[in-house]
Amino acid sequence: MPYTYEYPRPSVTVDCIIFGLDGSALKVLLIERGLEPFKGHWALPGGFVDMDENLETAAIRELEEETGVTDVFFEQLYTFGNPGRDPRGRVITVAYYALVNLSEHPVRASSDADNAEWFKLDELPPLAFDHGKVLNMAIDRLKGKVRYQPIGFELLPEKFTLSQLQSLYETILGGKVNKRNFRTKILKMGILKQLERQEDVPHRPAYLYRFDKAQYEEKMKSGFNFEINMSAK
Amino acid sequence: MPYTYEYPRPSVTVDCIIFGLDGSALKVLLIERGLEPFKGHWALPGGFVDMDENLETAAIRELEEETGVTDVFFEQLYTFGNPGRDPRGRVITVAYYALVNLSEHPVRASSDADNAEWFKLDELPPLAFDHGKVLNMAIDRLKGKVRYQPIGFELLPEKFTLSQLQSLYETILGGKVNKRNFRTKILKMGILKQLERQEDVPHRPAYLYRFDKAQYEEKMKSGFNFEINMSAK
DNA sequence: ACAAAAGTGTTGTTCCTACACCCATGA
DNA sequence: TCATGGGTGTAGGAACAACACTTTTGT
Numbered sequence: 001m002p003y004t005y006e007y008p009r010p011s012v013t014v015d016c017i018i019f020g021l022d023g024s025a026l027k028v029l030l031i032e033r034g035l036e037p038f039k040g041h042w043a044l045p046g047g048f049v050d051m052d053e054n055l056e057t058a059a060i061r062e063l064e065e066e067t068g069v070t071d072v073f074f075e076q077l078y079t080f081g082n083p084g085r086d087p088r089g090r091v092i093t094v095a096y097y098a099l100v101n102l103s104e105h106p107v108r109a110s111s112d113a114d115n116a117e118w119f120k121l122d123e124l125p126p127l128a129f130d131h132g133k134v135l136n137m138a139i140d141r142l143k144g145k146v147r148y149q150p151i152g153f154e155l156l157p158e159k160f161t162l163s164q165l166q167s168l169y170e171t172i173l174g175g176k177v178n179k180r181n182f183r184t185k186i187l188k189m190g191i192l193k194q195l196e197r198q199e200d201v202p203h204r205p206a207y208l209y210r211f212d213k214a215q216y217e218e219k220m221k222s223g224f225n226f227e228i229n230m231s232a233k
Numbered sequence: 234m235p236y237t238y239e240y241p242r243p244s245v246t247v248d249c250i251i252f253g254l255d256g257s258a259l260k261v262l263l264i265e266r267g268l269e270p271f272k273g274h275w276a277l278p279g280g281f282v283d284m285d286e287n288l289e290t291a292a293i294r295e296l297e298e299e300t301g302v303t304d305v306f307f308e309q310l311y312t313f314g315n316p317g318r319d320p321r322g323r324v325i326t327v328a329y330y331a332l333v334n335l336s337e338h339p340v341r342a343s344s345d346a347d348n349a350e351w352f353k354l355d356e357l358p359p360l361a362f363d364h365g366k367v368l369n370m371a372i373d374r375l376k377g378k379v380r381y382q383p384i385g386f387e388l389l390p391e392k393f394t395l396s397q398l399q400s401l402y403e404t405i406l407g408g409k410v411n412k413r414n415f416r417t418k419i420l421k422m423g424i425l426k427q428l429e430r431q432e433d434v435p436h437r438p439a440y441l442y443r444f445d446k447a448q449y450e451e452k453m454k455s456g457f458n459f460e461i462n463m464s465a466k
Numbered sequence: 467a468c469a470a471a472a473g474t475g476t477t478g479t480t481c482c483t484a485c486a487c488c489c490a491t492g493a
Numbered sequence: 494t495c496a497t498g499g500g501t502g503t504a505g506g507a508a509c510a511a512c513a514c515t516t517t518t519g520t
Contacts (some may be wrong), residue, residue, distance in 0.1 A: 002237045008244040008284045012325055047479095051241045055314040079312040079327050081245070081288040088348070090284055092245055092325075094312050148381065163499075167286055181483065188481095192294070194504075203498040204490035245488075414510065416473075421508090436471040437517035462509095 010081070010090040014059040015046030015131070017077065017097040017138035018067060021155040024167050025120050026136065030108070030127070032115040035148045036207060037087045038128030044091065044135065045116070059096040066116060067107045073099040073154035077138055097138045099154035145190065146172050147228050150191065153211040160194055161206035164188065175230035189226065190218040243323040246366070247292040248279030248312065250330040250371035251300060253340065254388040257400050258353050261368065262300060263360070265348040270320045271361035275294070276348070277368065279326065292329040299349060300340045306332040306387035310319070310371055318363045330371045332387035353392050380461050383424065386444040392428055394439035395419065408463035422459065424449040 018029040030042040045066040049058040056076070064070055074096060081092035100107065107118075119125065121139065126132070144150045152168050153160075166182050186192065193212045198205035217227075251262040263275040271285040278299040282291040289309070297303050307329060314325035333340065340351075352358065354372065359365070379385050385401050386393075399415050419425065426445045449459075 002239060003241045004235045005242070006235060007281075008236045009238070010245055010282075010284070010339070012243055012245065039484085041299050048240075049243075049314070053315050053323070055312065076311060078309060079288065081282070081327070083287070092288070092327075094314070094325075161499085166347070178482095178484070180485085181497090183500075198499095200492090201498085202492045203496080204500075206499055214253045223463075225462070230456075257505085394472085411509095411511070412472090413474075413512085415485080418509085431472095434471085435519045437473080439472055 008090075009086075010092045012049045013046055013091055014049055014055060014058060014062055015045060015094045015095045015134060016043040016059055016063050016066070017061065017068075017091050017095065017135055017136065019097065019138075019142065020100050020102040020118060020172070021168065022102055024171055026155075026171050027102075027118040028118055028124075028138075029116060030125070031117055032117070033128055034115075039124065041128040042117075042119075042125045044095075044129035044131045055094050056096070059094070063098055065098075065128065067100070067105075069098075069100050069105045069107055072101070072105070072153055077141055078134075080130060080134060082130070093134075095134050095138070096140065097144075099151060101155060101157055103157045114130075143172060148226060150211060150216060150226050157209055159208040161198065161208060163206060165209075169228055169230070173228075173230045177230060185228075189217065189219075189224075191226075241323075243325045244321075245282045245326055246326040246365060247282055247288060247295055247450075248277040248326050248328045249292055249296050249299070250277060250328065250368055251296065251333060252330065252371075252375060252388065253333050253335040253351060254334055254401065254404070255345070255351065257404055259388075259404050260335075260351040260353055261357075261371075262349060262351055263358070264299065265350070266361055267348075274361040275350075275352075275358045276330075276361035277364045282327075283311060284461060288327050289329070292327070296329075296331055300333070300338075302331075302338045302340055303332050305334070306384055310374055311367075313367060315363070326365050326367075328371070330374065332375075332384060333417075334388060334390055336390045354448055381459060383444060383449060383459050392441040392443055394423075394431065394441060396439060398442075402461055402463070404462045406461075414436060418461075421453075424452065 020027050020029065029045065033039055033041050033043050045062055047058075047062050049055060053061075053158055055155050056074070060070070060074065063074070072142065077095040077097045079092065079094045085093075122169055124132075124135070127135065146169070152165070152172065155168060156164055162183050165186065166177055166179065169182075170176060191212050192209040193215075195208040195210055253260050261276065264278050266272055266276050267273055267429075278295055281296050282288060286294075293303070293307065296305075296307070299451065310330045312325065312327045315321055318324065334426040343363070355367070357365075360368065379402070385405065387400070388401060389397055395416055398419065399410055399412065402415075403409060424445050425442040426448075428441040428443055430440055
C-alpha cells in the first residue's frame with residue numbers, strides 16, 4: 001500500500017545515546033547492525049518514527065526495546081539531517097540521550113535480533129553513519145550539562161556515597177577535585193539527604209545520601225544555582 | 234510529478250526565532266500568515282526543507298528571505314514533532330534561534346508576500362500552530378545560555394558601552410545588577426577590549442568596548458568560565 | 467550651575483583553595 | 494596492627510555584595 005505525495009519527503013528516525021556508569025567508567029550502549037547499510041558496524045540504537053507517534057515516545061520505545069529500561073533521564077539532544085548522512089536517501093534523525101543507572105537497571109546485554117554491547121568512551125569502535133559525530137555531541141552536552149544541572153545523580157544508584165559522587169564528576173569532567181572542598185560545597189547546597197551508613201565494607205563505612213529533588217526544586221524557585229567546578233589538579 | 238513511498242512519511246520544516254534588541258526591549262520577529270491554516274495569525278518565519286538542503290542551510294535561507302540578515306548568531310533550538318501540531322498532517326519542525334543586532338542590521342520590516350513585525354516579548358499576539366510553545370522554549374534557552382556563554386554581545390552593536398551591556402543582561406534575565414560589581418566582574422574577565430570614548434552625548438562620555446573573541450577562546454582553553462549572575466534586587 | 471550618566475573607593479562577608487590530619491572498619 | 498577509604502580543621506586569599514562618592518560632559 002504505497003503512499004504518494006506531491007513533493008519528495010525525507011524519512012525521520014530517532015537515535016538514542018544511552019550512557020551508563022560501570023564502576024567508575026562511563027560507557028555507552030551500541031548495537032551491531034545486522035543489515036545493510038553498514039552491516040557489521042556498530043551504531044546507536046534507533047529506528048523509524050511511526051506516523052502517529054511523538055518523537056520522544058519513539059525514542060523511549062527504542063530505548064525500551066533495546067535495553068528494557070524505562071523511566072530514566074531522557075532528553076532531546078539535536079537533530080541531524082545532512083543530505084548524504086544515510087546512503088539509503090534523505091534521512092533526518094532526532095537524537096536523544098539517556099542516563100541510566102546500571103547498578104539498579106540490569107540492562108539486558110542483547111535484545112531483538114541485534115547484538116548489543118557497552119563500550120567505554122575511550123575504546124569506541126568505528127561507528128556507522130554519522131553516529132560518531134552524534135555521540136561526540138552527546139558527550140559534549142553531558143559534560144556541559146552536568147556542571148549546571150543535577151543530572152549526574154541519574155547515573156548513580158538511588159543511595160550513594162559522596163565519594164561515588166565525586167568520582168562521577170571526575171570521570172565525566174576529566175579532572176581531580178579536592179575531597180574536602182567537594183564535600184563542603186555539595187553539602188552546603190542542601191539538596192542531599194543523609195541516610196544510613198554503608199555496611200560490610202573493609203574500611204570506615206561512608207554515609208549514604210539521596211538526591212532530594214523536592215528540595216532542589218524548592219531552592220530553584222528562589223534563584224539557587226547548582227554549579228560544580230573542576231579546579232584542583 | 235508525484236513521489237511514492239512504501240511507508241508514510243512526515244513533512245519537515247524549519248522555523249526561526251529571531252531575537253533583536255530594540256533600545257532596551259527584547260523583541261522577536263513574527264510574520265502574519267497569508268494562507269490557511271491559521272490565515273491572519275502571527276507565526277514564526279519558516280518553511281519546508283528542500284530535499285538536498287542541510288537543515289541549518291534551510292534555516293539560514295528562511296532567515297535571509299524574511300529579514301535580509303546574514304551572518305548572525307544562529308543555533309538549533311529543538312525539534313517539535315507531535316502528531317497533530319499541524320492540521321495539514323504530520324509535520325516535524327526543526328526550530329533554530331538567531332540573535333541579530335538591530336542597530337547594525339537594518340532588518341527590512343516586511344518581505345515576500347507576508348507582513349512581518351517585531352514584537353516585544355510581553356506584548357505577543359496569539360501564535361499559530363504550537364509556535365507559542367516553541368517561542369517559550371527559545372526564551373528559556375536564551376535566558377539559560379546567556380549566563381554561561383558570551384552570546385549576549387550578538388545583540389549589541391560591535392562597539393558598546395558597559396551600561397548597554399548591563400542593561401542587556403537586566404533585560405534578558407529580568408533583574409537589577411549592581412553597577413559597580415557588574416563592571417568589576419566583566420572587566421576582570423579580560424575578554425573586552427577598551428576602545429575610544431563615545432562622542433556627543435549629553436553627559437560624561439562612556440568608553441566603548443568590543444568583545445574580544447580571540448581572547449575569549451584563548452582563555453577557554455585553560456578552563457576559564459564565563460558566568461553572569463543576577464544577584465542584586 | 468545643573469542634570470544625567472560614567473566611573474571609582476572601600477568595607478565586611480562569604481566562598482574557594484590547599485594541605486594536614488584524625489577516624490572507623492575488616493583482615 | 495595495618496591498609497583502606499571516610500571524614501574534619503583551619504588559614505590565607507580571592508571573589509562577592511552593598512553603599513556612597515567623584516568625574517565629565519552638554520545645556
